[in-house]
Amino acid sequence: MPLQSKLRSSGPALVAATLSLSVLVAGCSSGGDAAPVGLDAVGAASDEVTVPVTAATTEILDPGAEPRAVVQLRPTQGTRQQSQLVTTATVTQQIDEQAPQDFSNPEMTMPLTALVTQAATDTTPATTIDLTLGTLTTADPDTTALLEPATGSHAGFTVDVSGAITALRLRPDPDAENKARALIEQAFFQAVYRAVAFPAQPIGVGAVWRIHQQVMSAVALDQTTTATLVARDGDRLTVDVQVEQTPQSPVFELPNGAGTLNVDAYSLHGSGTVVLDLTAPLPVDGTVTVEGSQSYSDPADAMHLRQTTREQVRWTS
Numbered sequence: 001m002p003l004q005s006k007l008r009s010s011g012p013a014l015v016a017a018t019l020s021l022s023v024l025v026a027g028c029s030s031g032g033d034a035a036p037v038g039l040d041a042v043g044a045a046s047d048e049v050t051v052p053v054t055a056a057t058t059e060i061l062d063p064g065a066e067p068r069a070v071v072q073l074r075p076t077q078g079t080r081q082q083s084q085l086v087t088t089a090t091v092t093q094q095i096d097e098q099a100p101q102d103f104s105n106p107e108m109t110m111p112l113t114a115l116v117t118q119a120a121t122d123t124t125p126a127t128t129i130d131l132t133l134g135t136l137t138t139a140d141p142d143t144t145a146l147l148e149p150a151t152g153s154h155a156g157f158t159v160d161v162s163g164a165i166t167a168l169r170l171r172p173d174p175d176a177e178n179k180a181r182a183l184i185e186q187a188f189f190q191a192v193y194r195a196v197a198f199p200a201q202p203i204g205v206g207a208v209w210r211i212h213q214q215v216m217s218a219v220a221l222d223q224t225t226t227a228t229l230v231a232r233d234g235d236r237l238t239v240d241v242q243v244e245q246t247p248q249s250p251v252f253e254l255p256n257g258a259g260t261l262n263v264d265a266y267s268l269h270g271s272g273t274v275v276l277d278l279t280a281p282l283p284v285d286g287t288v289t290v291e292g293s294q295s296y297s298d299p300a301d302a303m304h305l306r307q308t309t310r311e312q313v314r315w316t317s
Contacts, residue, residue, distance in 0.1 A: 048154070048171040053192055056164040056213040058199040064207030064229055071198040071237065072161040075127060075281045077119040083282045083317045085110045087187040090310040096303055106138040108147075108187055114281045120161050129281045131155045136184070143183070149175040150184060157192075163276065164197035164211075194288045194313045196227055196239050196274050205232055219263060220248040235278040243290050244269045252296055261296040261305065268292030268309065275315075283315040 090104040111134030118128035132154055136147040153176070156169035168188055172181050197211050211225040223245045231238040245268040252261040270290025277284050291310040297303065 048156075048169050051168045051170060053165050053167055054214045054216060055166070056162070056195075056197040056211050058162070058197055059210045059212065060199050060201055060203070060207070061210060061226075062206065062208040063202065064204035066204055068202035068204040068207075070200065070202050071278070073127065073159060073163045073198075073276070073278055074120050074161060075116045075279050077116050079116040079279065079281060081114040081280050081282055081317065083112045083114060083284075083315060085112055085187060085191055086314040086316070087190050088310070088312045089186060089190070091307060093305065093307045095305050105183060105186070106140045106143055108183060109137045110184070110187055111135065112282070116281050125161045126166065127159045127161075127281065129157045129159060131157070133184070146177055146180045147183065149173050150180055155184075155188060157281075159195075159281070162197045162200065163195060165192045165195045168192055190311055190313050193223065194243075194274070196225075196241065196276065203229060205229055214248075215245065219252050219266070221245045222248055230273075236284075237276050237278070239274050239276065240271070241274060241288060242269070242271050243288065245292075260299065262299055263294070264297050264304070265293070265295040267294070270311075280317075282317070284317040285315060287312065287314045
């Protein structure tokens, strides 16, 4: 099947291994709502759906200066935090010498009220966080209107004491359209895969460690985040991060059984700084930006698909 036919058959949207997302955004030249893979299952019922997140492992490269201590995220039950998550996702696609197409989403600002409903204990080393969404806004009035029914809806994280998010809970509003749900889900996945996990061993200022995590999408990706503890003031820690992704497979599986593309080239990397308070459920500040380019070809013909991608996650409290 030629590349253009595969794209048309792959459903309503862009065929892309969208950045670090563990979902695949769909889209085609005929338009339609973009929706991550799995969103139909989420949107099929108004009940909460739990999406597992692949485990993160850590490897210390430098334990840092004395004094050193084990860093654990342990907010107490009942802790509330007002926060704001701002995300962007830019994707530009070109087939051969055709005109480039822009499948980007506008920057979205998501006010959040976080509540710790279950604190970590020695027997259950995980924190359960409920998230209530405020009024979501973008620079595009039509998209903002589309997001309006989501105000007051809920989501949630399960976070282990290292700070790694182990599960994402989604409770879609039954009145929200698929595109709105897709934007919200995408924003949360961006946040999930930018979480900082601390090693189980004691570290001090200047410590450097690697965080390894598999990001599942149509192309299975290995993500390596190199983290550096640049400052600590009591429970407040500032961490610099360098992010890189590499594909596990040279083949890209198209959605809806439309076939495969060869992964000819894949590059994605970025950096940023995250500020964490060990007594708060969400980051208190920080920005992480990743960008890259990807090139795919159809094994059945000589057509090529090229795309550039950029993603940013920003936290403020």
